[in-house]
Amino acid sequence: LSFNNNRKTRFSFPLPSGPKPWPLLGNITDLRSNELWLLVTNWSKRYGDIVYLHLFGQGLVFLNSPPAVIELMERRSAIYSDRAPLVMATDLCGAGHMVAFTRYGEQSRRQRRLMARGLAQPRIPQYHPLIITSTRPLLRALLASSGGDFIPAIRRYAGGLNLNVVYGLQPTRDDDPVLLKVEGATDLLANQITAGGGLWAVDVIPFLKNLPAWFPGASFQRKAAVWKEIIVDSVNFPFSLFKASMNAGTAPPSFCSTLLQESDPATAAFALEEFDIKWTANSMYAASMDTTITFIQHFFLAMIEHPEYLKRAQAELDGVLGAGPARFPTFEDRVHLPFLDALFSETLRWGVPVPLDPDRFNPDRYLEKVDDEIARRRDPRGFVFGFGRRRCPGIHLVESSIWLLLATVIATLDIEKPRDKCGKEIEPDVKFENSVFRTATRFFVVVRPRSDVALRLIEEET
Numbered sequence: 001l002s003f004n005n006n007r008k009t010r011f012s013f014p015l016p017s018g019p020k021p022w023p024l025l026g027n028i029t030d031l032r033s034n035e036l037w038l039l040v041t042n043w044s045k046r047y048g049d050i051v052y053l054h055l056f057g058q059g060l061v062f063l064n065s066p067p068a069v070i071e072l073m074e075r076r077s078a079i080y081s082d083r084a085p086l087v088m089a090t091d092l093c094g095a096g097h098m099v100a101f102t103r104y105g106e107q108s109r110r111q112r113r114l115m116a117r118g119l120a121q122p123r124i125p126q127y128h129p130l131i132i133t134s135t136r137p138l139l140r141a142l143l144a145s146s147g148g149d150f151i152p153a154i155r156r157y158a159g160g161l162n163l164n165v166v167y168g169l170q171p172t173r174d175d176d177p178v179l180l181k182v183e184g185a186t187d188l189l190a191n192q193i194t195a196g197g198g199l200w201a202v203d204v205i206p207f208l209k210n211l212p213a214w215f216p217g218a219s220f221q222r223k224a225a226v227w228k229e230i231i232v233d234s235v236n237f238p239f240s241l242f243k244a245s246m247n248a249g250t251a252p253p254s255f256c257s258t259l260l261q262e263s264d265p266a267t268a269a270f271a272l273e274e275f276d277i278k279w280t281a282n283s284m285y286a287a288s289m290d291t292t293i294t295f296i297q298h299f300f301l302a303m304i305e306h307p308e309y310l311k312r313a314q315a316e317l318d319g320v321l322g323a324g325p326a327r328f329p330t331f332e333d334r335v336h337l338p339f340l341d342a343l344f345s346e347t348l349r350w351g352v353p354v355p356l357d358p359d360r361f362n363p364d365r366y367l368e369k370v371d372d373e374i375a376r377r378r379d380p381r382g383f384v385f386g387f388g389r390r391r392c393p394g395i396h397l398v399e400s401s402i403w404l405l406l407a408t409v410i411a412t413l414d415i416e417k418p419r420d421k422c423g424k425e426i427e428p429d430v431k432f433e434n435s436v437f438r439t440a441t442r443f444f445v446v447v448r449p450r451s452d453v454a455l456r457l458i459e460e461e462t
């Protein structure tokens, strides 16, 4: 949580405790990016459930227990759902209407309502055909990357799925212009504009935004002018393609088409509604990439570390689909695959992309018979997707898309550790160096079709 000087969101004195800050610098030297959550857990033992850090005049708050999270993010969500004012990203680089940056207020509430409608649970089945079309080509891409870096294949899958479900656009090539534009803007935002959660001088002293670009030291203004064009283009371009397909009557059901169809062009509210849909749609891309990639990384890691669970899931799938498998899994198969569901839940819990406290990988914990209240408290969906008014709106989509991905990959592919020249398995040497996501450093896996039948399925269908 980060807090700003807005009176509504400010903690009242005395502030919660935390490591002692330095004058001016605050606690910047106390932070580290490598597994920051472990450091924070240690602080909580010393300072309590709520730990407060000072960063250049801003507060940074860590909540370390479910009661603290529920109290602030849910019970008091009306005052603790704001975002820090990042002047560089919003005012100067034009990202202010993206969901990740909108301040809590009328606009963010409109965006939340749109996301809740467009990604509501009952709507997801209408996206099933798009999810299937986006998932199967991943198999071929994984096979092509076997033994090497699988992240580009996953990025391409997650990006394609997103553009499909959000705009009904289906990128066919890696250099598809829409894919390049949204990917470029996402990369720019993550690695330049907000790199390392980084603050610019103008974020700390907002008055600097009025400096002209030629002013000594105002190079940020020149950068921002270039970056703004890229950001705005990445919002407008996919939406214009979507609008063209709507006008031509060829748009498949998607997040945008569903919402726009429900809006009446004859009303005065239409222009604002369309503007909100356009910016909300764009926000989905960045929000879904690192989270999805991190989840799939952990799935691979779990499978190579615990081949017994992979085999068990494969046997369960064979029992439903026919050995080999005889066909691809579909959403209708899900009710017959309890172990796969347990594996899904356990991967969510163990690999929680936005970190908490995972330890041993054991899907059987989700097959234990427990009463409804315990099952509810144990379900990782209750914490992995965040809390309160900023909780992940993609949760129902993920429930379908990630499930199908697991079912499809497990049914058709074997996943193993690579081997060295002597045939000895190479152990993954994984570190977690990103302070926001629990993304692992690079590791490799070997994937191969489980059988000739599986290979034929992959070749025919993709």
Ligand code: HEM
Residues within 6 Å of the ligand: 099, 100, 112, 283, 284, 285, 287, 288, 291, 292, 295, 353, 354, 384, 385, 386, 387, 389, 390, 391, 392, 393, 394, 395, 397, 398
């Ligand atoms: C395994 C996959 C995913 C996980 C674990 C995940 C997790 C999260 C979490 C923890 C948050 C809350 C962040 C906060 O409190 O500020 C969040 C926010 C968000 N997520 Fe997800 N997410 C996933 C996939 C997706 C997908 C596929 C989409 C879109 C289609 C999406 C869209 C969003 C958006 C737009 C927000 C910002 C909500 C707001 O600020 O109001 N997420 N996600």
